[in-house]
Structure formats: C-alpha cells, structure tokens
C-alpha cells in the first residue's frame with residue numbers, strides 16, 4: 569500500500585530516500601544536479617519498490633521547488649508553531665580524545681547571515697584563534713540545495729570551499745556521512761584529518777573555542793574566559809530563557825503559520841526583551857561586569873533585530889533603537905568598541921539571506937533598503 573510523504577528527508581525516511589534521491593540516476597537527470605530533495609515521496613513497505621518510486625517521482629514533480637523546500641525546511645507543528653531541529657554532531661575537542669587540540673587541523677564553515685554561526689566567529693576572534701582555525705564563508709542565498717559556496721554563487725564576501733571545492737554545505741555533510749539524514753546547517757566545525765564533522769552546534773562550538781586551544785594561544789587570549797566557573801549558574805539561567813524566548817523566539821514569530829502561534833511567539837519575544845532591558849539598565853554586560861557567552865549569544869540576535877526581524881519576522885511591537893535604550897547602548901558598545909563583534913557582522917549577507925531565502929514569507933525576495941543606518945553610531949541617542 570503506497571503512502572504519500574512530504575519530503576524533508578527526515579531520519580524516518582532514510583537511508584533509502586536519501587540514497588535514492590541524492591544519488592539516483594533519475595534524480596540526476598530530472599534536476600540536473602547531484603542531488604535533489606524537493607519532491608513528494610511515495611513509500612511502500614518494500615525497499616526495492618520504494619527506491620523505484622522515489623526516483624520516478626523525482627523526475628515528475630514540480631521543477632520550481634523553492635517554495636516547497638522553504639516550507640519543508642521551516643517545519644511547523646500542527647498548531648502552526650515553529651520548532652527547531654536539534655543539531656546532529658556534538659563531539660568535543662580535548663587532549664587524549666578523538667579530536668585533539670591542534671593548529672590548522674580544524675576548519676570552520678560559517679555564514680555571516682546566520683546568528684548561530686556568528687556566535688562562533690565572535691568567539692574565534694575574541695580568543696585569537698584566527699590562525700589556528702581558518703574559516704570559509706558561504707553565500708547568503710540559501711536556496712533549493714541549501715547554502716552555496718562562491719564556486720556556484722559568487723556573492724561578495726563569499727568563499728569557495730578551499731578543502732573540497734564543494735558546491736554546497738550539504739556536500740560536506742554527505743562527505744562526512746553519505747547516509748546523513750539531518751539538516752545541512754552552519755556553523756560546521758570540520759576535522760581535516762578525519763574528514764568528519766566535529767560539531768555543528770554553535771553553543772557547544774563556542775565552549776570548545778573558549779578552552780580547548782588555550783595551550784596554543786598567547787597567555788592573554790588563553791586567560792580570557794567567557795564561561796567562568798563562578799558565573800556559570802547565572803549564565804545558564806539567562807541562556808535558559810533567552811534562547812527560547814529571544815534567539816529562537818524571533819524565528820518562532822517569523823515562521824508561525826497561524827495567527828495564534830505568531831501572537832504567542834511575538835509577545836514572548838517582547839516580554840523577554842523587557843526583562844533584558846531591566847537587566848542591562850546601568851550596565852555594560854548581562855552578567856557581572858564582564859563579557860560572557862551570555863552577551864555573545866544574545867548579541868547575535870539583537871544586531872539582526874532592527875534590520876531584519878522587525879520586518880521579515882513581524883517582530884514589530886518596538887524596535888531596539890527606539891524602544892530599548894539600555895539594550896541599544898549595549899549593542900552599539902560591543903559593535904563599535906570590540907572588533908570581534910564588528911568584524912563578524914556583514915549586514916549585506918544578513919539582510920540578503922533572510923529576505924531572499926524564505927520565499928514562503930517574502931515571495932518577491934525584495935530586500936528592504938532600511939533601516940538607515942543598519943546600526944547607529946555610539947554617540948547617537
């Protein structure tokens with residue numbers, strides 16, 4: 569008995585679906601690419617007939633799959649709310665472990681557009697790891713095949729993949745594991761020695777960067793600790809609500825597909841921002857009087873707020889610049905006074921990515937001109 573599925577190549581559909589579609593000769597011909605995930609899949613209990621069906625369907629389903637893939641990517645729950653899938657690779661780097669701290673063994677693939685990837689860029693720079701861990705930046709046009717490298721999309725500031733000349737980030741995931749069934753996300757911390765992914769979860773990558781390479785960097789950089797033992801409880805407590813209510817809250821607002829789900833999410837975003845405003849009033853940092861990972865984790869969302877989330881994700885109850893003076897001051901001080909923040913920010917990548925890559929929200933793909941400027945100077949009110 570055949571059963572229709574909406575494809576997002578979830579774990580439940582692999583390995584046969586990913587194998588057939590990623591490599592099948594019919595899928596090749598149908599889409600003219602190495603891989604194609606956007607089609608309706610018919611499954612049956614028999615492995616063989618499922619394979620054949622998938623290949624044939626791949627040939628005949630719609631060619632303009634962008635909208636479909638966009639919706640499939642931003643999977644919502646039956647009540648219209650958005651849930652983010654968990655990251656797949658969660659290894660660490662440590663002496664005596666599978667992945668040892670070594671110079672030029674690891675490579676960081678990022679997008680300037682992505683807040684999670686930007687966390688890793690900021691901490692890499694704060695810790696002075698630029699020579700130890702080189703980076704590659706993808707194009708912000710996250711399309712049918714995910715994040716492209718400059719070899720297939722020459723966007724200013726995007727790089728080619730220096731290791732494998734991959735077309736897309738997904739090629740890296742499939743190189744590391746041909747049966748990979750998860751999402752093809754950035755950031756990716758890649759091991760050049762084993763050709764494997766060490767970790768693709770930004771909150772863990774920044775903790776790896778915070779300590780793992782301390783023996784290989786100058787003492788002042790090694791001494792910088794953004795997750796100090798005596799402040800961990802306080803940092804963890806903040807992370808616990810800032811992540812769901814703000815970092816991911818803006819996505820829950822933007823990707824909601826019902827009025828109720830949107831309203832719930834957007835009100836939670838602003839209630840949490842109100843709380844942050846109180847914490848930052850009269851202070852330069854969230855925790856104690858020093859920079860911690862709590863600042864880094866929140867900052868990547870706030871820097872995108874006025875340029876993108878207010879419009880694209882409908883988080884428009886207030887702007888940061890007009891509605892939250894303490895957050896606005898904290899945002900600008902970190903941007904203008906600390907190059908780790910400024911150098912990790914590219915507003916062209918940020919705005920182009922969001923407005924271009926989610927046609928279910930912005931079908932025309934027009935990128936708004938404002939706000940002008942994207943970030944105000946330090947001395948403005």
Ligand SMILES: N[C@@H](CCC(=O)N[C@@H](CS)C(=O)NCC(=O)O)C(=O)O
Nearest residue numbers: 655682684751752753754768769770
């Ligand atoms: N939990 C991950 C989330 C990473 C993530 O969702 N990255 C987005 C870009 S902002 C992505 O690459 N999405 C591609 C996709 O889901 O297909 C982290 O914090 O590292």
